[in-house]
Amino acid sequence: MKTHRITTPLKTEDIEELKVGDKVLLSGYIYTARDAAHQRLIDQIKNNEELPFQLEGQVLYYVGPTPAPEGKVIGSAGPTTSLRMDRPTPTLLDLGLKGMIGKGDRSIEVVESIKKNGCVYFAALGGAGALIANSILTAEVIAYEDLGTEAIRRLEVKELPVVVAIDQQGNNLYHIGPDNYKKDLAKVKTI
Amino acid sequence: MRRIEWESIVKEVEKLCIHMNIYVEEDLKELMEKALLEEDSPLGKTVLKDLLENQEVARREMLPICQDTGMVVAFVEVGQDLQIANGSLTEAINEGVRRGYEKGYLRRSVVACPLQRKNTGDNTPAIIYYDLVEGDQLKITLAAKGFGSENMSGVKMLKPIDGAEGVKNFVLETIQKAGGNCCPPIIVGVGIGGTFDKATQIAKKALLRKVGKRNDDGGIASLEEALLKEINNLGIGPQGFGGKTTALAVHVETFPTHIAGLPVAVNINCHASRHGEIIL
Numbered sequence: 001m002k003t004h005r006i007t008t009p010l011k012t013e014d015i016e017e018l019k020v021g022d023k024v025l026l027s028g029y030i031y032t033a034r035d036a037a038h039q040r041l042i043d044q045i046k047n048n049e050e051l052p053f054q055l056e057g058q059v060l061y062y063v064g065p066t067p068a069p070e071g072k073v074i075g076s077a078g079p080t081t082s083l084r085m086d087r088p089t090p091t092l093l094d095l096g097l098k099g100m101i102g103k104g105d106r107s108i109e110v111v112e113s114i115k116k117n118g119c120v121y122f123a124a125l126g127g128a129g130a131l132i133a134n135s136i137l138t139a140e141v142i143a144y145e146d147l148g149t150e151a152i153r154r155l156e157v158k159e160l161p162v163v164v165a166i167d168q169q170g171n172n173l174y175h176i177g178p179d180n181y182k183k184d185l186a187k188v189k190t191i
Numbered sequence: 192m193r194r195i196e197w198e199s200i201v202k203e204v205e206k207l208c209i210h211m212n213i214y215v216e217e218d219l220k221e222l223m224e225k226a227l228l229e230e231d232s233p234l235g236k237t238v239l240k241d242l243l244e245n246q247e248v249a250r251r252e253m254l255p256i257c258q259d260t261g262m263v264v265a266f267v268e269v270g271q272d273l274q275i276a277n278g279s280l281t282e283a284i285n286e287g288v289r290r291g292y293e294k295g296y297l298r299r300s301v302v303a304c305p306l307q308r309k310n311t312g313d314n315t316p317a318i319i320y321y322d323l324v325e326g327d328q329l330k331i332t333l334a335a336k337g338f339g340s341e342n343m344s345g346v347k348m349l350k351p352i353d354g355a356e357g358v359k360n361f362v363l364e365t366i367q368k369a370g371g372n373c374c375p376p377i378i379v380g381v382g383i384g385g386t387f388d389k390a391t392q393i394a395k396k397a398l399l400r401k402v403g404k405r406n407d408d409g410g411i412a413s414l415e416e417a418l419l420k421e422i423n424n425l426g427i428g429p430q431g432f433g434g435k436t437t438a439l440a441v442h443v444e445t446f447p448t449h450i451a452g453l454p455v456a457v458n459i460n461c462h463a464s465r466h467g468e469i470i471l
Contacts, residue, residue: 001233001234064258066255066296080259103431127461127463128257177433178433181435
């Protein structure tokens with residue numbers, strides 16, 4: 001299990017180095033987007049409109065932060081469940097998005113798209129919003145301000161701790177990890 | 192007849208909304224510290240350590256432990272010899288939520304119409320369950336329920352012949368399917384019996400119990416123990432990265448049911464279990 005220090009935008013050689021389960025301290029700019037912002041991005045793509053930021057090499061963070069108290073740049077800012085963003089994700093990866101930060105497993109379609117486009121899916125620590133806020137240096141709403149917490153923000157992060165959950169070969173921590181610790185398979189029937 | 196002022200209820204609800212989102216109850220912290228000692232997975236240990244540190248950071252910097260500050264759920268026991276002066280109890284609870292979420296810099300996560308999806312802007316309405324009881328007290332138990340775990344919950348109408356084994360299987364299936372999405376280590380609320388709706392309501396109520404406290408009924412308490420062990424054998428682990436700490440506690444509540452039925456509801460709560468109680 002290695003620890004990497006990477007600065008965005010992500011380069012092909014950065015992604016090639018990353019193996020499932022590795023720790024990464026991410027620095028640079030990342031963009032927030034969750035359910036409603038994904039819907040807007042997809043609508044804009046369908047209408048051939050210019051997107052609020054260039055996707056090429058960028059990293060999306062699935063988060064809806066709490067309001068920033070006085071004297072802070074942001075409130076709590078941990079990841080939300082990624083599976084809700086699965087449907088629009090392959091379209092964004094095809095357009096150059098390179099990384100995503102969230103929590104929880106992804107669909108087969110997303111994993112295939114990660115492999116096809118040479119991308120990476122990171123897991124941040126779900127439910128550790130206060131801790132994560134300390135890695136965020138600046139936050140600026142750049143699009144869809146009317147969405148409130150769901151607006152797209154550009155975050156400047158310094159050594160944001162994440163784990164490689166799905167690497168560009170499609171190795172998946174949510175399968176490999178539990179398989180190593182499963183004790184009694186027979187007890188669980190498939191649904 | 193005893194009277195309680197509307198405004199005093201509002202103030203208490205406001206205070207608790209802020210408090211429960213920042214401060215983790217001591218029992219939960221102790222369970223997580225114990226899990227950290229027992230966890231074998233190196234990544235799982237790191238996760239548990241960071242989650243404990245997160246609780247400290249939240250306390251120190253007065254930040255919510257999780258950015259999903261939830262939809263507020265209230266279980267209210269109203270003494271029948273009690274009168275609320277100058278307004279309705281429902282509006283008092285909602286006003287308390289409104290003020291608490293504004294003042295505490297908490298996230299407003301409620302949309303008015305589930306299909307139009309426009310945010311109400313003040314985190315109301317709360318989901319409120321009322322019980323009319325003897326006496327002249329007012330007891331309000333509040334929870335800030337996050338939806339990462341709520342979304343992975345489930346309900347099933349089993350057959351009476353399925354029995355305890357059927358219940359166990361459904362609980363395990365639900366947790367397996369939830370995987371890392373619900374932010375493990377989790378607290379599992381199970382409601383058995385009643386009707387379709389009652390089972391889900393008591394499953395939610397089970398989550399509001401002091402964490403790790405066993406059911407008073409010995410048989411149900413044994414079921415809780417057995418479920419906790421089997422859930423932790425699934426290997427899902429902290430955050431779904433693998434390990435033996437998938438659940439910190441299982442709480443089961445039961446209710447009488449129909450001769451033809453065995454409803455079971457599984458309500459999942461993440462490790463950021465936030466709730467508290469007001470007695471007036």
